[in-house]
Amino acid sequence: MKKIFLMITMAMFSFAIYAQTKPDIVLKTNGDELKGKVTKISPDDITFTYEGETLEYVLKKSEILKITHSSGRVEVFAKPLPAGDRQKDAVAMAATPVDHHNKIAILPFTFLMDNQPGAELVGLKAQQDAFGFLSNHSAGYTILDPRTTNAALIQAGVTREKMMGFTMKNLSDILGVEYIIDGSVIQAKGYQTSSTNTNADTKVKRDDAEKVKGVSSTSATYNNAVQRYDVSVSLHIYMDNNASIYNESHKAFLSNTDGSYIGPLEYLLKRCPLYRK
Structure with missing residues (x-):
């Protein structure tokens, strides 16, 4: 014992x-x-x-x-986005399915040029850029790659034209995610800069005795115009119960000549609730 x-x-x-x-x-x-x-x-x-x-x-x-x-x-003690902080939804209050938890999908961005529908490829490129940046700062989350997201949407009949007929809960169920990022890039023509350059060339013809026999001159004028663009990006993040948890816009600080949206896009992603350092 x-x-x-x-x-x-x-x-x-x-x-x-x-x-x-x-x-x-x-x-x-x-x-x-x-x-x-x-x-x-x-x-x-x-x-x-x-x-x-x-x-x-x-x-x-x-x-x-x-x-x-x-x-x-x-x-x-807490979760990245506590369930208690989820906004109430009058339409659907179903609990988050287990297979949705901490999963994110990024929709193709809407691209507008002077408030008119722009090139669809720009929206797809912005979707890919958002995925690439957020993938490096998303500890604890799983982000669907854009090809998987877009294929699932097409197979479910969710085209750009029919997108407005689906709620964010509908899209979350189709994609199997808890969070959906919906973004837009708006590009507008800003001021135009121009410059003028003039080149002059004078030639003096002499004979063997170094006497001036004649003078000839030529000149050319070149005009150069550069179009600048004002660019802004908007981000809207929804949960799978249709609740909106983030809705912000940001405009590029300076006009640029290529219409780049990377600066304001990264600015918004760094400040969204899904970003992790």
């Missing part, structure tokens, strides 16, 4: 030592993983010390996804 008691005591002692050497792991909503010791938990924040250090840091609970304690116990 004494031997059994001794073995149990040693096992508990060993487990206590192991628990003390194993760190607490704090997983933040941006994907960062911190290892150390959680020394205090208050209603709004936690106090944390890194491994091998004594300095205490205070972290907001809103920035923490979960804590895996050294004992193995997992304490969940």
